[in-house]
Each structure stands twice: as C-alpha cells, then as structure tokens.
Amino acid sequence: MAIAQFIEAMSDKLFFTVIAVADELNAYKVFETLNARGVRLSATDLLKNYLFSVLARDNEGSHELEDMERHWEAMVGRLGSESFPDFLRMHWNSRESFTRQSELFKTIHSRIDAREKVFSLLRNMDQDIDIYLALTQPEGSQWPPRWRQCAQELRMFSVRQPFPMLMAARRNHQDADFESLLSATVVLAFRYNVIGAQHTGEQERVYHAVALRIARAEITRASEVLEGLRPIYLTDDGFRAAFADKSIKTTATRNNKVVRYILCKLERQWSGLEVDFDSSSYTIEHVLPQNPVEG
Numbered sequence: 001m002a003i004a005q006f007i008e009a010m011s012d013k014l015f016f017t018v019i020a021v022a023d024e025l026n027a028y029k030v031f032e033t034l035n036a037r038g039v040r041l042s043a044t045d046l047l048k049n050y051l052f053s054v055l056a057r058d059n060e061g062s063h064e065l066e067d068m069e070r071h072w073e074a075m076v077g078r079l080g081s082e083s084f085p086d087f088l089r090m091h092w093n094s095r096e097s098f099t100r101q102s103e104l105f106k107t108i109h110s111r112i113d114a115r116e117k118v119f120s121l122l123r124n125m126d127q128d129i130d131i132y133l134a135l136t137q138p139e140g141s142q143w144p145p146r147w148r149q150c151a152q153e154l155r156m157f158s159v160r161q162p163f164p165m166l167m168a169a170r171r172n173h174q175d176a177d178f179e180s181l182l183s184a185t186v187v188l189a190f191r192y193n194v195i196g197a198q199h200t201g202e203q204e205r206v207y208h209a210v211a212l213r214i215a216r217a218e219i220t221r222a223s224e225v226l227e228g229l230r231p232i233y234l235t236d237d238g239f240r241a242a243f244a245d246k247s248i249k250t251t252a253t254r255n256n257k258v259v260r261y262i263l264c265k266l267e268r269q270w271s272g273l274e275v276d277f278d279s280s281s282y283t284i285e286h287v288l289p290q291n292p293v294e295g
Helices: 002-013 024-036 043-055 062-079 084-093 101-111 115-134 144-158 162-174 175-195 199-213 222-230 236-245 253-271
Strands: none
Touching: 043 062, 043 084, 043 101, 043 115, 062 084, 062 115, 062 144, 084 101, 084 115, 084 162, 115 144, 115 162, 144 175, 144 253, 162 199, 175 199, 175 222, 175 236, 199 222
C-alpha cells in the first residue's frame, strides 16, 4: 500500500515535455540548446540513433545493428559520454574539412549517408581512440615516457587545438618524427598560448590545415609539418616582450603548476640541473607565498 501511494505521489509530480521537430537536424539543435541551458541531454545518443537509422534504411540484417551497438558502446565506455562529442570532433577534424562542435551533427548527417560510410566512420574512430585517450589521459597510456610527458604538459597548459594534427601525425608518421612534432607542439603551446595569450581561432585553423595535409600524405616529415606551423610560432622578440609583461595568478592550482614549470625550466637552462616540476618536493611558496605570515 505504501509503495502504491509513493508511486501515485511521484506520478503527480512528474511532467513530460514533447518537442516535435521536422527532422534530425532540428532535433540536434534542440539538444544543443537545452544542453546550453543546463538540461543534460545526450547528443551522442542522437548521433548513434541517426547512424542506426542509416543502417535500418538500407534494410541491413539485425546482426549488423548488433555489431554497431557493441562497437558504439565499447567506444563510449572507454571515452565516457561527456568526452565522446569532443573525441568525435577531434577525429573528424584530423581527417576531414574543419567543423565546429555546433555543426558536427549536421556535417556528419550530410556526409555519412550509407551503410559503407557508417562502418568506415566506426573503423576510423577505432583507429583514433587510443591516440585521443593518450593525449587526454596520458598517465594511463602505453606511450613512451617522453611522449606521456609532452601530453601532460599540453594538458597542464589547457591546450587542445593541436589534437587533430597530432592524431593525423600519429597515424601517418614514424615514431621519431612524431616525437619531434609532439615536443615542438609543447614549445609552440607554451609560447603562443601560455605566454603570448594569442587568439586560438587562428591557431586552430593552422593546426587543422596541417592535419589535412598530413592525412592526405602531402607532408610526410616533421620538418615539413613545422614549416606549416610557422604562422603560429611566436617570434623571439614577441616572446620576450610577452614574457616580460606576463602576470600569472598562482592562487589557481593549474597556474601554480605552470609557474613551477617555468622556474624549473629556467633552472635547467642556467644550471643544467633537471628538476621535476611535478614533484611535491618543490614549491614556490618562498618566492610567491600563498599564505604570507606577517612579521
């Protein structure tokens, strides 16, 4: 009796809203709008349903739908539903024309319209998922220590614009060239983003242009890639001027870490001593006290 009363009471307080839309594109826009206003809906599920509809439209057997279901759930399980849209965009931009997050569903809807294209998309995503996870969660990857360190530094800088280019390079370049490019990307990010605080829109455009050239095998060596990135390399004069005027508030944990990174790099430059900026043995309290004591 108590359970029945509880269900009845809850039912009286539930409200359902039905939003009728003309097509999948409008449905995606509704999802994006509601998400932006704090109602958490899954654009990932909407895309999944669209891809299912393509297979169903081609009258494929249930075994292919089941195969896609397993494939999809495995990827979402590894990435997490929150990270999946970001991964999908990075993956797409590492191979195809530049697409912003808000236009991603529309672009895929217009390009992936047949069974073969659905499974090609899934295969390519499978190829890129390990690279994306190594870039975003380097501590859990099987990459060599130097590669993991570079990925950790990019994460510390909160720089993600190079990801499509790095994904394309990892697929197409030899290990030595990829390591050189990964190291150079950290330098670029430090100069352009951390110290220079330059406009990221231009940076993203340049990285994407280079990613496409790598994907199309138009450039095959790290030296060629670096030449393509020259427009976003902050000159020495520009870097010195920006560094001299740079102010970093160390009250934020990330900024505190960035300052330790800078000081450790300066120490290595001056003394040749390699210092682990991530070690708890080092602090900036003596030069930038967070809790100064009076007297």
